[in-house]
Amino acid sequence: MQKTLYLFANGKLYRKDNTICVEGEKEKKYFPVESVRDIYVFGEVDLNKKFIEFAEEKEIILHFFGYYGNYVGSFYPREHYNSGYIILKQAEHYLDSARRLDLARRFVQGAVANMTQVLKYYQNRGRDLEDYLHAISALEASLLSVSSIEELMALEGNIRRYYYESFNTILDDTPFVLKNRNKRPPTDPLNALISFGNSLVYTKILTEIYKTHLDPRIGYLHTTNFRRFTLNLDVAEIFKPIYADRVLFTLLKKNIIKEDDFETQGEISLLKERGRRLYVQEFEGKLQTTFYHRRLKRNVSYQTLMRLELYKLEKHLIGEELYEPFVSRW
Structure with missing residues (x-):
């Protein structure tokens, strides 16, 4: 079953092989890309073009929020299902x-x-x-x-x-x-x-x-x-x-x-x-x-x-x- 990743802490978000890696100050966590529906980013998170391309390929939406939880915007990948x-x-x-x-x-x-x-x-x-x-x-x-x-x-x-x-x-x-x-x-x-x-x-x-x-x-x-x-x-x-x-x-x-x-x-x-x-x-x-x-x-x-x-x-x-x-x- 797919789940939502909520990222509250500061850190990095990047691709590692076919997984999503979330790197914080003290630890790294890996999530199989097939298990992720979308990602909510609340903390100060660094990500690069390679990860955006990975998210687009795997049809994962990213939602960005300000420091105090105000909605900022979303990365909406190129549509795959539009008719x-x-x-x-x-x-x-x-x-x-x-x-x-x-x-x-x-x-x-x-x-x-x-x-x-x-x-x-x-x-x-x-x-x-x-x-x-x-x-x-x-x-x-x-x-x-x-x-x-x-x-x-x-x-x-x-x-x-x-x-x-x-x-x-x-x-x-x-x-x-x-x-x-x-x-x-x-x-x-x-x-x-x-x-x-x-x-x-x-x-x-x-x-x-x-x-x-x-x-x-x-x-x-x-x-x-x-x-x-x-x-x-x-x-x-x-x-x-x-x-x-x-x-x-x-x-x-x-x-x-x-x-x-x-x-x-x-x-x-x-x-x-x-x-x-x-x-x-x-x-x-x-x-x-x-x-x-x-x-x-x-x-x-x-x-x-x-x-x-x-x-x-x-x-x-x-x-x-x-x-x-x-x-x-x-």
């Missing part, structure tokens, strides 16, 4: 305003359904979230009546505002408080943790897109422009609540990540290395967890679920089956 037919279908659905809006709405509907499932989970565990659930449900009913992407994004933004406000109720037995959602830069620990988790979901989806016929540059909810990738942002909307947010709640409610895992620089709140390591450990554990998939009638992992979602999207684009986003049942 001209699928790309044309992606473009057709983007250029046709009705079909684009339909797909974008489906992404938002999936996101809202999973946000609702998260809130219901904690409501069933004693949190008073009825007002938030009611407000979100009222706005959700308007999704079918929007007539433009701009209206859809504005409505989604209002829904997400109520959703994020509910975090304070869910986390009322912790020292963490979310006053407002601030992304660039995060102004408090909770914002820093939300942004870090979302970045992991964005990049995980990007890795999975690479293994399909889809082109990540053509999104629907997020406008396709000179930004390098947008489709992964669309699909990530569905998974952020059940991947990133559930991991966040687990870590904070169990007091695994603490206040001293953050530091403040001016008005910016930053997640320290220990916090990033703890988050990644819980996040990867979530991805390897399996559940019974009702439609497939078999157990699948959350890691596999992302690829399955992309296959459903491909079928929608070629007219085989209408895309229905995954909705968690628990």
